[in-house]
Amino acid sequence: MTRIIRWVLFSCTLVLLLAGCAYVALFYWLDASSVKTTVDRYAKEALNARVEIDGPIELQKLPDLTVQLPNIRFYCLETQKEVGQIRSARLNVSLWSLVLGAVHIKQAHVDGLHTTLNLPSLSTDALFDSTFNNVNFPKDLRVGALTLTDSNVKLNVNAAEGSRVFELSQLMFNVGAFSPEMATPYEFSTVYNEIRSDAPAAESAPSAESTQSAPTAPSVDEAANQPVVTEQPPEMTSETPTQQALPSVPVSPEQTDTAATQENEPKEPTPSASASSALAVEASDNQSNVVPAQAQPQTEAPAVDSEPRNAPGIEPVAETAPAAEPAAVTESAAEATQPTVEPSQTPVSEPATKPLSVEAPQSSFVDQFIRRAIANALPDFDPNQPTFITPNLFDGPTHGAVSSTGRMTISTANRFVMFEDATFSAEVFRLGHPYSLVAKTDRIRFKGSEINGMNVNGTISRPDSSQGDVHLGAVDFRLRPGNFASPELRLAYTDYDGSRVTNLEIASSMEADFLGRKIDFGNFVAKINIADPETLPNDFVANISGSINLDLAQDIAQVALSGDLAGAPFSYSGSVSSLSAPKLRGELSLAELNLATIPTFGNMHWMHHVDFDGELRIGQLTANAFSAAQLHSRLRIQDNTLILNDIIVNLADGRLMGETRVSETGDWLFNGRIDSVSMDKLLPLFDAKPLVAGVAKGTLSLSGRGMNAADIKGHARLRLIRGIYHGINADAVRNRIVANGSDAEITREGAQTLMDESSAEISLANQRLKIDKLLSRSVHLRTSGEFVVDLGKGSINGKTYTIFAPQKGVPSVQVAATITGSSANPQWNFAWDEAQKSLGRALGKPTLTLPKQDDNRSIWQSVKDFFHL
Structure with missing residues (x-):
C-alpha cells in the first residue's frame, strides 16, 4: 500500500515538474516572432x-x-x-x-x-x-x-x-x-x-x-x-x-x-x-x-x-x-468591365430566384427583400411592380443609427442563428424626416430558409409628425418557403387630424400557402374608435369580426364580417376581386344607422380605391329628428361615384323611392318620388311644427354638398289628399264676412281647415323655401296662393285668395289675405272691406255712401261711386 502511494505521489510530482518546465520554457519561448x-x-x-x-x-x-x-x-x-x-x-x-x-x-x-x-x-x-x-x-x-x-x-x-x-x-x-x-x-x-x-x-x-x-x-x-511610402516584402518587388x-x-x-x-499578363501600373x-x-x-x-x-x-x-x-x-478621372467609374462602366455570370454558373450559396431588375434602384433593401420573398413564392410576380406592402419609410436611400442587445445563439453545425430576449432600436432618416423604430422579441430564429419567432413586437413612429405610432406584433409565427403561419398578428395605429383622433386595432390569425397562392385570415377582429368633439356628440366605435379567405390565383377573396357600428349591428358577406384595385360584390346589412354618430368625410377620395356593387339594407335610418325604416337599395361605387339605385324606404306611413348619386367631392343628388306619405308624421321628422296634415304624393329632387343646409337645393311637385291646415278656421273667416263674426275664432287654438285636395310646386335654394301655384279645393271653398319661407330666419311671407261657394242663400264670398311673421305662428291679414263690398254687390245692396246735405258733388260723381268706377 505504501508503495502504491509513493508511485502516485511520484507521478503527480513528475507531471507537475514537466508542466512547470514546459511553462517556463514556453514563457521564455514566447516572443513577437x-x-x-x-x-x-x-x-x-x-x-x-x-x-x-x-x-x-x-x-x-x-x-x-x-x-x-x-x-x-x-x-x-x-x-x-x-x-x-x-x-x-x-x-x-x-x-x-x-x-x-x-x-x-x-x-x-x-x-x-x-x-x-x-x-x-x-x-x-x-x-x-x-x-x-x-x-x-x-x-x-x-x-x-x-x-x-x-x-x-x-x-x-x-x-x-x-x-x-x-x-x-x-x-x-x-x-x-x-x-x-x-x-x-x-x-x-x-x-x-x-x-x-x-x-x-x-x-x-x-x-x-x-x-x-x-x-x-x-x-x-x-x-x-x-506621397505613399511602400515597404516591399523580400519576395515581392512591384509597386x-x-x-x-x-x-x-x-x-x-x-x-x-x-x-x-x-492577371499574370504584364499591365501598365496606374x-x-x-x-x-x-x-x-x-x-x-x-x-x-x-x-x-x-x-x-x-x-x-x-x-x-x-x-x-x-x-x-x-x-x-x-x-x-x-x-485624373475619378467620376469615370459609373454603374454602366462597372457592368461593362465585370465578367458576365451565366445562369448555369450561379454559386451554390445563392438561391435560384428571379433577379431584380436594375430599374429598381430606388426601392430599398427592405422593399427588395420583401419583393424577392414574394417572387420566390409567386413565380409570375414582377418584383419591379409597385406594391403597397412596404411603407414609405423604406423607399429611397436612408441613413441613421441602429443598436441591439440580447442573447445570441449561433450554430454552424445546425446552420441557425437565434436571438432571445432581444431589443432593437433604430433612428432612421429618410428625405430629411426622422423615423424611430423600436422592437422587442422573446425569440426569433433564422435557420436556412425558415424564420420563426415568439412574442415579437415593434413600434414605428415619426417624431416630427403629429401622426401616432404604428404598433406591430406577433404572438408566434413561422415563415417557411411558400408558407407562413401565425396564430395571432396585431396592428395598432393612431391618427390625428385636427380635433379628430382615430384609433385602429386589428388582430387576426394568418395561414398563407404561397405555393397554392392562398391566404386565410381567421379570427379577424378589428376595432375603430373615432373621437371628434367638434362634430361628434359621442365617440364613434366600430367593432368588426369574421374571416377573410384570399385566393391569389383567382385574384379573389371571400369575406364574411359582422359586428357593430356605433352600437348598431351590421354584417357583410360577399367577395372581393381584383386585389390591386378591390371590387366588392355582396350584401351589406345594417340594423340601424344614425347619421349623427357617423364621422363626416372631408372628401370622398377613398372611392378611388373601392369598387362596390351589391345590396344595401338598413333596418332604421336616423338623422337628427328624421327617421326612416327598412331602407333597401342597390349600392354601387364605380368611377369615383357612389350610386344608390332602386331606393325603397318606409317613411311616415308611406314610401320614398328614387336614386342617389354622391361624387368624390361630396356633391350629391337625389331624384325620386314619395307615395302615400303622411304629412303630419313627416314634418316632425324634420323637427318642424305639423301645420299641414294629409297624404302626400309627388316627385322630389334634391342636391347639395355634404349635409350643410345652406348648400341644399331642391324642387318638388306635390299633391295632398284629405289635407288639413292647422292654425286657421276657414269657416270662421266666412262667418266674419257674412255675419260680422269674431276675429278670435279664426286663429283660436285648435283651429283647422279641411281640404279635399291640394297641389303645389315647391323649390328650395339658399335656405329659402318657395311655394308656387298653390291650389286647394274642397266642396265649400277654393284657395290659391304663393309663399316664401326663410328657413334661416324662420319667417314667412305670402298671399292667398279664397272663394267660398254659395251656402244657405248666401252668394259666393271672396277674400284676399297676406301672411307675415314667424313661420311657426304666422300672422293673417285679411282684406275685410273688399270682401264685404263684394258680398254686398252679390246681394244687390247699395254700396254707395249718401253724401251729406252740404256735399257739393256732381251727379256724375255719384254715378261713378255707385258703380265703383
Missing part, C-alpha cells in the same frame, strides 16, 4: 488570407499573456488583394492553454476593423454562407469575450444586381464568447449610411459620425496627393496602388482560371490613391502601405475563389481608378 507565426497560421486556416503587421508586437507575460498587435492588413491568398484591416488589437491569452497545445483567448479587443462584405442575394442562406459558414474555425483556438470598437464595414447587398450599398461606421459589437457553436449575450450598435447604387462608393460623402471617429484621416483627394472598390460578382472556377491568366476610409486612416497614422507585388492594376473585377475558403463574405478591396 512566434505570435506573428501563430497569427499567420490562423489567418490562413480561417480566412484563407495572409497578414501584414505594421509595427512592433508588444507582449506582457504576467500574470497572463497580453498581446498588443499594431495595424494589421489581411490579403487574400488567391487574388493578393487587401480584404480587411485592423487598426489595433489587444488579446489576453491563457498561458496554461499554450502548455496544452491550444490557444485560449480569454478576452479580445479589436479596434478599427475595416472590411467589405459582399452578400450575393437577399436570403438568410446567402447571409449565413457569406459569414459564419464561410469561416473555418481552427480547432485549437478558443475565443472568449470579443469586442469590436470604432469599426467600419461596407455591405454590398446583391451587388451583382445593382442593389444598395450600406456603410456601417462607428460599429461596436460585444459578445461574451465567440466560436462556431456559441450562446452568449451580445451588444451591437452602429451608424449606417445607405448609398445609391447608381453612384460609385468612393464618391459618396462620408457621414458625420465617420468623420468624428477618425479626425486625423485625410479625405480621398488629400490621400491621393500625399501596387490601391484601386477604387467595385462591386464584385461571384464567378465560376472557369472564370477564375481565365481571370488568373489575365497611379492612384486609396478610396476607402480605412486606408485613409492608415495613410495618416503610419504613412506606410505594404502591398504585394502581384496586385497589379487591372480593368476587370478580381476573380474570387468559388471554394468557401475566403473570409466571411469579404470582398477584396480592388484597386482605385485613375486619379
